[in-house]
Amino acid sequence: MELIETKKVTIRDIELLRKIGRQTFFETFSSANSEENMNQYLKDGFSIEKLAAELNVKNAEFYFAMLDDNVIGYLKVNFGASQTEIKDDKAIEIERIYVLKEFHGKKVGQILYDKAIEVAKNKNAEYVWLGVWEENPRAINFYKKNGFVEFDKHIFKLGNDEQTDIMMKLQLK
Secondary structure (H helix, E strand, O other): OOOOEEEEOOOHHHHHHHHHHHHHHHHHHHOOHHHHHHHHHHHHHHHHHHHHHHHOOOOEEEEEEEOEEEEEEEEEEEEEEHHHOOOOOEEEEEEEEOOOOOOOOOOOOHHHHHHHHHHHHHOOOOEEEEEHHHHHHHHHHHHHHHHOEEEEEEEEOOEEEEEEEEEEEEOOO
């Protein structure tokens, strides 16, 4: 495997972000959700308007995983008031780590995760937290392997389907 690098996403990258976002979300969740709910989420969650708004928030950052000149995964981290739930100035939220299916098991997720931890340490965060779907054992095991522990649950709505996310956190200090 050649060298995988991370690159901060800017507004100029919005089409690439939309493409990787839609493709990885579809690959990850389509088999366990209705076509109608998936289509609605892909349309709304990855619209140019929504992504532009997310990219313009100063307390959120996106990073691509790049192999050669191709985007093979991405990361979104939130801090301060941009966090989806726990709005703690001493925390950073990993909102998304997604990798193209063909690159699963090739350490791409770990590279993106390591970037998130680097960002958290640079921001002097005391802990990192995230929500992960209870029916995604691959992701849950990945975070446990990296030292995360479960501390709560919350509901994530995909179309008309209410799903349970396990909340996990990692103390840095």
